[in-house]
Amino acid sequence: MATKPKSGTQRKSRKTPDQASPEFLTNILRDRIANHDLPPGSKLRESSLAEEFGVSRSRVREAFSGLEERGLIERIPNRGAVVTRLEASQALELFAVRELLEALAVRLSTQNLPPESWQDLVELFDEPLEKAVNENNLEIYIDALATLRARLVEGANSPLLLGMLDSIYDRTRVLIRRLVILPGRARQGLEEHRAMLAAMRAGDAEKAEQLKRANIQGSRETFRKFQKFVL
Amino acid sequence: MATKPKSGTQRKSRKTPDQASPEFLTNILRDRIANHDLPPGSKLRESSLAEEFGVSRSRVREAFSGLEERGLIERIPNRGAVVTRLEASQALELFAVRELLEALAVRLSTQNLPPESWQDLVELFDEPLEKAVNENNLEIYIDALATLRARLVEGANSPLLLGMLDSIYDRTRVLIRRLVILPGRARQGLEEHRAMLAAMRAGDAEKAEQLKRANIQGSRETFRKFQKFVL
DNA sequence: AGTATTTTTATTGTTGACAAAAATGATTAC
DNA sequence: GTAATCATTTTTGTCAACAATAAAAATACT
Numbered sequence: 001m002a003t004k005p006k007s008g009t010q011r012k013s014r015k016t017p018d019q020a021s022p023e024f025l026t027n028i029l030r031d032r033i034a035n036h037d038l039p040p041g042s043k044l045r046e047s048s049l050a051e052e053f054g055v056s057r058s059r060v061r062e063a064f065s066g067l068e069e070r071g072l073i074e075r076i077p078n079r080g081a082v083v084t085r086l087e088a089s090q091a092l093e094l095f096a097v098r099e100l101l102e103a104l105a106v107r108l109s110t111q112n113l114p115p116e117s118w119q120d121l122v123e124l125f126d127e128p129l130e131k132a133v134n135e136n137n138l139e140i141y142i143d144a145l146a147t148l149r150a151r152l153v154e155g156a157n158s159p160l161l162l163g164m165l166d167s168i169y170d171r172t173r174v175l176i177r178r179l180v181i182l183p184g185r186a187r188q189g190l191e192e193h194r195a196m197l198a199a200m201r202a203g204d205a206e207k208a209e210q211l212k213r214a215n216i217q218g219s220r221e222t223f224r225k226f227q228k229f230v231l
Numbered sequence: 232m233a234t235k236p237k238s239g240t241q242r243k244s245r246k247t248p249d250q251a252s253p254e255f256l257t258n259i260l261r262d263r264i265a266n267h268d269l270p271p272g273s274k275l276r277e278s279s280l281a282e283e284f285g286v287s288r289s290r291v292r293e294a295f296s297g298l299e300e301r302g303l304i305e306r307i308p309n310r311g312a313v314v315t316r317l318e319a320s321q322a323l324e325l326f327a328v329r330e331l332l333e334a335l336a337v338r339l340s341t342q343n344l345p346p347e348s349w350q351d352l353v354e355l356f357d358e359p360l361e362k363a364v365n366e367n368n369l370e371i372y373i374d375a376l377a378t379l380r381a382r383l384v385e386g387a388n389s390p391l392l393l394g395m396l397d398s399i400y401d402r403t404r405v406l407i408r409r410l411v412i413l414p415g416r417a418r419q420g421l422e423e424h425r426a427m428l429a430a431m432r433a434g435d436a437e438k439a440e441q442l443k444r445a446n447i448q449g450s451r452e453t454f455r456k457f458q459k460f461v462l
Numbered sequence: 463a464g465t466a467t468t469t470t471t472a473t474t475g476t477t478g479a480c481a482a483a484a485a486t487g488a489t490t491a492c
Numbered sequence: 493g494t495a496a497t498c499a500t501t502t503t504t505g506t507c508a509a510c511a512a513t514a515a516a517a518a519t520a521c522t
Contacts, residue, residue: 022308022475045502045503045504046503046504047502047504055476055477056476056477056478057478057504058289058475058476059475059476059477061293061504062292062296065296065297065300066300069296069300070300071391077483078482078504079483079484079485079503079504080484080503090391093389093392096335096392097332097335097391097392097395100331100332100335101331104327104328104331158324159321159324160302160321160324161328164328253505276472276474277473277474278472278474286506286507287507288474288507288508289505289507289508290505290506290507292474292475308474308475309473309474309512309513309514310473310474310513310515
């Protein structure tokens with residue numbers, strides 16, 4: 001599973017199990033929202049969450065601040081917090097920004113790392129994913145996409161970019177899952193990524209960047225066609 | 232004038248319970264940080280701020296959360312909050328992302344609005360700013376840049392983009408001011424912006440986008456050359 | 463004197479209580 | 493039966509007190 005605890009700050013937790021970390025609660029809620037375990041429109045009650053996690057309302061509240069700043073929830077004064085509903089227009093904005101930023105990550109990664117370092121991903125996207133996609137084993141494909149994405153933002157070596165892409169990713173995780181299921185999208189995405197990885201393997205940053213943009217444009221087009229179904 | 236209610240809300244009243252708004256405190260602190268009224272490295276003590284604004288520490292703390300998420304302050308557990316110091320590498324990351332996002336804003340604005348709507352800015356950047364820059368009246372130039380920027384993000388009509396650019400802007404406000412002072416930068420920026428506005432006035436979104444990128448690249452180059460002085 | 467240990471102080475972290483607001487439900491008038 | 497008004501309950505907003513941690517100062521020891 002692609003569990004991503006952001007930065008492994010797992011030090012000295014001798015007092016309480018793990019709710020010691022202040023980020024802990026934020027991460028839990030973020031995951032629940034991103035997975036639609038808490039679907040858009042859900043109301044988040046402070047007291048319930050406080051009790052569920054055995055912490056005080058203050059900490060829940062603090063967690064809310066972070067989630068709000070990231071656009072995952074909306075807080076209406078005196079009325080509480082609600083999971084943000086992604087409108088079609090916002091989704092398109094996310095695509096537009098994501099296209100630019102992920103493409104930048106691709107370019108930077110390609111420039112920063114030696115071409116050989118992509119070999120394993122090239123191979124992963126060859127037969128293994130060919131098989132997975134043909135068998136409609138999309139979990140494997142989605143996992144591979146997450147791995148690729150992690151490698152890209154890591155290779156870009158830019159904390160700022162990482163933060164922004166994380167924020168975007170949190171808001172589009174469900175969308176990506178739903179898009180991949182649509183007819184032809186997984187296959188098309190696979191081939192787009194193969195082309196991109198080939199360019200990266202060849203050290204051609206410009207071309208890889210361009211191909212990543214094409215990839216996201218393709219994803220966006222699929223979204224536009226099927227937006228009635230995926231939102 | 233299209234008022235942007237976000238920044239610039241400077242309510243004076245010290246004692247009056249204007250502090251009702253929850254964003255109020257955040258905005259005040261954000262402005263202080265962006266203006267280097269609180270320079271990088273400053274320690275923010277919760278109790279001092281609480282007393283200064285006549286509120287409780289809880290609210291200061293809540294404000295801190297937002298500032299931290301935006302990267303304006305860093306919170307070290309049990310040691311408090313410190314205004315983030317902008318390193319050269321981070322500044323360059325900001326330039327890279329800003330180049331993409333502001334260029335996107337330019338393109339979207341140009342596409343969204345009729346060409347005539349830029350006429351006033353074209354004129355503003357013609358004689359009036361020529362005069363201002365020649366006389367080294369840089370406050371006027373900086374104000375014009377802020378106006379231009381506001382019009383661009385407004386015209387882009389994308390809340391997401393607005394949020395991201397605001398966040399970037401908060402972290403670079405001082406930098407911009409210091410760059411403009413450097414020899415030749417204001418002149419060069421003026422002409423870059425004239426070219427860009429001409430393209431927008433002509434409705435050529437692609438070209439305008441390209442020129443905006445060139446503009447920020449120029450700004451970045453100036454920064455690289457003088458980074459020892461501006462950081 | 464210099465270093466280690468302890469005490470003191472200052473600051474942050476956490477909690478529960480209380481106040482304010484909104485949502486809910488009941489009662490009454492029409 | 494419906495709508496309006498009022499009381500009740502739930503939920504959020506705010507605060508001040510207490511606990512935990514780190515920094516600073518003072519003391520003791522070699």
